[in-house]
Structure formats: C-alpha cells, structure tokens
C-alpha cells in the first residue's frame with residue numbers, strides 16, 4: 001500500500017473542457033481566462049480578479065502595485081512557503097519575519113506589534129493550512145498603522161471568516177491553483193480585490209507590459225476592416241510573462257464547480273482523522289481544525305518524535321511531509337531580521353499527513369491505526 005500526501009482531483013469534466021480548448025485551437029491567454037476571472041469574481045463576491053500562472057506571481061504583482069520605496073519592510077510569517085517572502089524581495093523590499101501563534105500557527109499578533117517599526121509598509125497574512133488568521137483584529141491593527149494588507153490565500157479556497165470570504169479582508173487576495181492546493185489548474189493563481197483603479201495595471205503587468213488583450217486583437221483582425229490596426233499595442237510599463245492560459249483556465253472553471261464537493265470531502269476526512277486520533281499527550285492536531293467552518297488544504301499533527309514517526313509511516317506506505325522549515329532559518333533569508341523562537345522549536349514537531357478528496361476513509365483509518373501503533 002502506498003498513500004500519497006497530496007493528489008489533485010481531476011476527472012472527465014476537466015478532460016472534456018481541455019478537449020474543447022483543443023478543438024478551438026486557442027491554448028494561450030484567451031476567452032477562457034476571462035470567463036474564469038468572471039466566475040471567480042462571482043464566487044468571491046469581489047469586483048475584479050486577474051488570473052496569473054501562480055500565486056508566486058500573484059503575490060509579486062500585488063505588492064508591486066503600491067510602488068513602495070526600495071528597502072521598506074514587509075511583515076511576513078516565518079512559517080510559510082518561500083513565495084510569501086519572495087514577493088518582498090522581488091520588489092526590492094525586505095521581509096520582516098513574524099513568529100506563529102501557538103494555537104493557529106498563523107501570524108502571532110503580539111509578535112507583529114512588537115516587531116513593527118515605522119519602516120513597515122505592508123503585511124502578508126497566510127491562512128496556514130486553511131485556518132484563518134484573526135482578520136478582524138489584524139485589519140484594525142494594520143489600518144491604524146497605514147499598512148497595506150495582502151492575503152496569501154494559497155491554503156484556502158471557499159472559506160468565510162466572520163461572514164467575510166477569506167481573500168476579501170485585505171487590499172488584495174492571492175490564491176494558488178498549484179496541484180497540491182484545494183483546487184488546481186496544474187499551476188495557476190488569482191489576484192482578487194475591489195479597488196479597480198489600484199488593480200488597473202495588472203493585466204499589462206502579467207502580459208509583458210502589453211495593455212491590449214491578444215485574443216481581442218485577433219478578433220478585430222478577422223471581424224473588422226483592413227486597417228483596424230489590430231497589430232498595434234503600447235508598452236507603458238515593465239511587465240512579466242505571468243499570464244494564465246486557456247488550458248489552465250478551462251480546468252479552473254470545472255474545479256470551481258466542484259469546490260463545494262471538495263469542501264465536503266475534506267470535511268469528512270478531517271472529522272474521521274480527529275475522531276480516530278482522539279486525545280493524546282503525544283500529539284495534537286496541527287491547527288485547531290473546525291472542518292464544518294473552513295476548507296483546509298492540509299491535515300497534520302504536532303507530535304513527539306516527529307522524525308521517527310515519519311520513517312515509521314513511510315515504512316507503512318504512508319507519505320508525509322513537513323510544511324515548512326521556517327523561512328528565518330533558511331540561508332537565503334538569514335540576513336533579514338526576525339527572531340521567532342516559538343516556531344523555531346515547534347516546527348520540529350510538525351508533520352503533514354495525507355489529505356485530498358480521493359483519499360478513502362479506510363485509508364484514514366489505516367493511517368490513524370499506524371500512528372497509534374507507533375506511540376504504543
């Protein structure tokens with residue numbers, strides 16, 4: 001038996017959609033991308049969404065919109081994927097690492113307040129594993145200090161916190177559709193927000209700086225008169241090759257339809273894990289799971305003898321992981337400030353266990369049995 005750690009849940013619907021894109025023979029940035037953006041706006045209830053090829057790109061571009069002076073600081077949790085901090089470095093800003101809340105493993109709001117200086121310009125909360133940061137408190141704290149808020153929603157999709165969807169609390173929300181995330185387009189990302197003026201440069205920024213949609217230019221060429229000047233475009237700013245393409249977007253449209261099914265299946269698997277594992281003084285859940293309320297990307301534990309447990313589970317055919325090695329401990333980021341003693345200790349107790357809609361209840365039972373065997 002081998003049980004994977006993550007597995008994308010794609011089926012015949014996605015395959016049919018890809019067939020449709022093949023038949024139209026337009027694989028790049030096109031109408032499907034625009035349809036996906038519109039569907040995403042409707043799903044989130046926001047006024048503008050721009051699709052890109054990753055959440056890494058989404059975070060980079062989101063932060064760039066504010067044109068912060070070089071060298072200013074961005075408050076980022078240490079316990080996150082590199083992309084959250086790279087967004088600062090790509091924009092010639094400095095990450096300032098924040099310790100994790102011992103309960104949720106999200107931003108520790110006390111450490112945030114302690115480390116804040118006048119040089120800080122933005123904060124990037126990460127809803128770790130899908131568990132929401134206390135956004136009501138964070139937002140009022142940040143607004144008082146005139147900080148911009150970019151939500152890193154890579155671990156969440158379709159969750160609401162205090163009646164506001166995650167991704168709509170801050171100035172901009174960045175989502176990931178990488179294959180290990182709650183919904184996937186293979187690789188992909190989305191930037192969502194309500195400030196259309198702020199977001200106006202995004203379409204050019206994701207398309208090498210070109211401010212005209214390629215597929216609309218193609219339509220002008222075929223539908224209009226001979227001198228429509230379809231080939232003409234202006235480049236007013238430095239853009240990147242960060243666009244989503246129609247192949248990815250058509251998969252995203254199908255996945256969005258399945259989001260409530262994904263929520264349901266993750267909910268019942270997490271409930272089964274919690275039920276089977278019960279209370280122990282050797283381990284506890286990674287975050288305070290509330291599977292009826294939030295859609296979680298990861299299930300895991302904080303446990304004694306973590307490394308031994310990983311090997312034991314591997315020998316039982318169960319893949320595990322560790323998300324993450326805190327960034328302030330990584331060689332690249334060591335030069336930036338951010339003493340985070342709690343997560344530096346706690347990370348050695350964190351283990352990620354299999355979670356995805358196709359995981360069988362019996363597999364969850366097997367994993368839990370093996371964990372109990374290990375601690376016996």
Ligand SMILES: *Cc1c(COP(=O)(O)O)cnc(C)c1O
Nearest residue numbers: 054055056081083154176177178
């Ligand atoms: C995966 C992830 C990202 C980056 O997402 P990509 O779409 O792979 O670029 C950013 N932040 C966090 C917290 C992530 O887990």
